[in-house]
Amino acid sequence: MTDTSLYERLGGETRIRELATTIFDKHTQNATIRNRYTNTDRDDVIRLVTEFICNGTGGPQAYSGRDMLTTHRGMNISEEEFVAVVDDIVEALDEHGVGQREKEELLMISWSLKPEIVRV
Numbered sequence: 416m417t418d419t420s421l422y423e424r425l426g427g428e429t430r431i432r433e434l435a436t437t438i439f440d441k442h443t444q445n446a447t448i449r450n451r452y453t454n455t456d457r458d459d460v461i462r463l464v465t466e467f468i469c470n471g472t473g474g475p476q477a478y479s480g481r482d483m484l485t486t487h488r489g490m491n492i493s494e495e496e497f498v499a500v501v502d503d504i505v506e507a508l509d510e511h512g513v514g515q516r517e518k519e520e521l522l523m524i525s526w527s528l529k530p531e532i533v534r535v
């Protein structure tokens with residue numbers, strides 16, 4: 416079996432940055448969560464989420480941001496907000512024509528992070 420990383424199958428850093436940009440912009444339009452992003456630096460968050468996905472899917476990039484627990488601790492994020500974020504991710508993956516297998520892998524990674532994000 417050939418073992419191509421998820422990073423490569425997603426199309427590498429350029430495609431991943433495009434995905435991260437779409438996801439961020441959907442968050443700022445999503446009534447459930449948009450208030451969370453009013454005081455964030457768009458370029459900064461897109462850069463860090465790009466690094467996070469690249470690093471977490473097998474890319475050579477280092478991740479220079481904070482870990483998920485430290486980042487989201489004290490925000491009191493609800494289940495509903497978490498689902499809203501995952502919904503935006505699904506929409507972005509569909510709009511970017513990401514394959515079924517890659518979608519499933521990214522969604523599994525997203526869900527697995529829930530204990531480090533919701534009500535921490």
Ligand code: HEM
Nearest residue numbers: 448451455463464467480481486492496497500525528532
């Ligand atoms: C799978 C789910 C999620 C992932 C992978 C994720 C990932 C990240 C990353 C990598 C950062 C940047 C880290 C840093 O600032 O050092 C970040 C920041 C942030 N996240 Fe999340 N996040 C997720 C879910 C959520 C949810 C559900 C919310 C609430 C609606 C949220 C709200 C925020 C906010 C407001 C920031 C900016 C923090 C700041 O500007 O200081 N995130 N997230």
